[in-house]
Amino acid sequence: MNQAFCRVARWVAERTGLDQVWEALFARKIPEASGIAAWLYTLGSASMFVFSVQALTGALLAMNYVPSPDHAYDSVKFISERVLLGSFIRGLHHWGASFMVVLVVLHLLRVYFMGAYKYPREGTWMVGVALLLIVIGLGFTGYLLPWDQKAYWATAVGTNIAGQTPVLGPYVAKILKGGSEMGAATMTRFYALHVLVLPALALGLIAVHLFLVVWHGISEPPSRKDDGGRP
């Protein structure tokens, strides 16, 4: 059994170099840490896991969702009440969205407080900040889609906040809403951003972020000078 598995694994490895990819990603050297500090290093992977759950559940939800004021609410209700496991899939996407923001922010705090953003990892940090903005953008655009009272008024508030900016504000608000009133054009706009633009950007930036993480290696936990350099 193990023998056969090894043969298949070697066959794939010789043709794809997958073993070296494996080596680089999962068998790479990481700093020694224990206790809570070790757990803090998992926040990035956790964010990526939740991102993939969001992608999967999002694709499934899109199969039954219509981004239009006269169908959005009913199609979401249809998913929750009539599709087999629909409420579970929707629940995962709903809670995953909140959890994603929490994880990404915790990840950022860990990097900040460990000073892991410093030379030579500034690029990783900057891409990470861009990813944080994308996650918030995904949250904002996704919030509108169920088209219930909460969604409608939250987006009204959100776009009005954008409208408060001096000089450019009114234009930004109109661009966000796809017009001067919130309505059908707002939904299709948010939907396109939510399922096409932002995920595509996220995917590209995640690739860069991961490459940089592997390229530079993980930074050590910070150590105090006065206790002999112990972590």
Place this chain on the structure above:
Amino acid sequence: MENEGCPCAGRDGGPKMTRQGFLALAATGLAAAIGAVLSASGLTYFISPAFGKDEENWIDLGPASDIKPGTPVKVDYVERRRDAWVVNEKRSSAWIATADGKEFTAFDPRCTHLGCPYRWDQARGQFLCPCHDAVFSGEGAVVSGPPPRPLDRYSVKIAGGRLLIQPQPQKGA
């Protein structure tokens, strides 16, 4: 490095389980369980249309006693059909006939030749189609003319004295 090129090399620690081996196994097991739950529920969601039961769509046409034996009546109704999250309304009608006031027959109002609406001729006791002069008996059988089969029928049932039909034609009679 005799196991070179084998990603599983050196990761299973022989007959005795090491701490590292146990943790690796536990992590892999947990990941597999999470992956299984996710993909199983996702797959179920995806293929669920295959198991969906078609809704029975009975339409209430009013009190059955309104239909008098021997005289078929054309009854108009509005059919509400659910299409996922959309409900479509369609105006339609059916010919209802009864011989004894107990057993009812509902006919599709379109002629089985080319779909013209036919009418009841009380004097002759027959259905007549104006388009190509078809004649059907009161039971829907073809008496003369080009139609290839008797009038199509709908399922009928009586519930609490009210007449219900299910307007999907059942071919023939």
